[in-house]
Amino acid sequence: MNVDEFEWALNWIEPQSRVLDLGCGNGRFLAHLRNTREVRGYGLEISIDNICQCIAAGVNVIKADLNQGLGSFDTDAFDTVFLLQTLQAVRYPEALLNDMLRVGKEGIVTFPNFGYWRNRLLLGLGGTMPVTANLPAQWYETDNIHLFTLSDFEKLCHKNSIQIVSRTLLNSRNKISASAELWPNMLGSTAMYRLRRSRRPV
Numbered sequence: 001m002n003v004d005e006f007e008w009a010l011n012w013i014e015p016q017s018r019v020l021d022l023g024c025g026n027g028r029f030l031a032h033l034r035n036t037r038e039v040r041g042y043g044l045e046i047s048i049d050n051i052c053q054c055i056a057a058g059v060n061v062i063k064a065d066l067n068q069g070l071g072s073f074d075t076d077a078f079d080t081v082f083l084l085q086t087l088q089a090v091r092y093p094e095a096l097l098n099d100m101l102r103v104g105k106e107g108i109v110t111f112p113n114f115g116y117w118r119n120r121l122l123l124g125l126g127g128t129m130p131v132t133a134n135l136p137a138q139w140y141e142t143d144n145i146h147l148f149t150l151s152d153f154e155k156l157c158h159k160n161s162i163q164i165v166s167r168t169l170l171n172s173r174n175k176i177s178a179s180a181e182l183w184p185n186m187l188g189s190t191a192m193y194r195l196r197r198s199r200r201p202v
Contacts, residue, residue, distance in 0.1 A: 008168055008176065009082075009108055012194050013037055017079035020044070020104060022066055022096070023086035027054030034059070067091040073103040083109045089143045098160055106165070107195040115149030115185040118172065133172055134189050150185045157195065166194040 013019065015037045021030050024043025027050070033039045044064040045051050054061035067090055081104030087093050088111050100107045112134040113119075122130035129139040137143070157164055169180035169188030180187035 008192065010036060012106075012108060012166070013039065013080055016040070018077070019080045019082065020073070020078045020100075021082045021084070022070075022100060023083070023089070024050070024054065024059070024061060026050050027057045027059035027061060029082070029084065030054075030059045031057045066096055069095065070099040070103050075102050076105055078104040079106065080104055081107045083107065085110055085112070087111050088146050088148065091145065093146055094156060094160065097156070097162070101162060101195060101197045105196070108193070109153075109195060110190060110192045111148070111153070112144075113150050113169075113185070113188050113191050114147040115151065116172075116189045117186050118189075120186075132189075133174075150188060150191050153191065153193070157193075161198040163196045163198045164193055165196055168192040 010033075013033065017037070017039050019030070019033060019039045019041040021041060021043040024030055024045050027043055030041045030043050033041060041060065043054055043059055043061045044066065045054065045061055046063065046065050051061050051063055066086070081100040083096070083100055087097065087109055090096050097107075097109070114135075116134075118132055119130040119135065122128065122132070131138060135142070135144070154164065167184075169177050169184055170190040170192070171177040171180065171187070172189045174190065177187060
């Protein structure tokens, strides 16, 4: 993951807050947050190579399989939980989405939008699964097991009473795209959401 792609997220994170990064990779994003926002953070990661890189960068990391949930963490243990470019790669995305908003007061989720116009064009005209900048692997090599669109994701949030606080869309060059707000499911290449649990009447 390129840290520069997620510079926008700094506006959604309070300094010195408690954060958890699910599928933290090599830990560069957590290290960046630690250095710029003085956050107290942990990462969950399954790859031994990535875990070694996290340790070398001084990032607190725990070896964990996200498919087994977050049962070892207390409710509201963190201010913000990140799920960056990972939701489409887990076995039970709905369960993980709910679990991350149990352990965190807020969640930040990013994913490649399969409804992006270039993906539709490649699939519709070419008849093969798209290979693009945000979906770079061939279908037989990809870690992604659930491909979905912005509309699919927002329907899932509605079903689970999850509040969408903010949404930002990137174009194929990973730049914030104001024009994508006109036709988000067609023009947004990468989607970024800030989420909270909806408050239910007592």
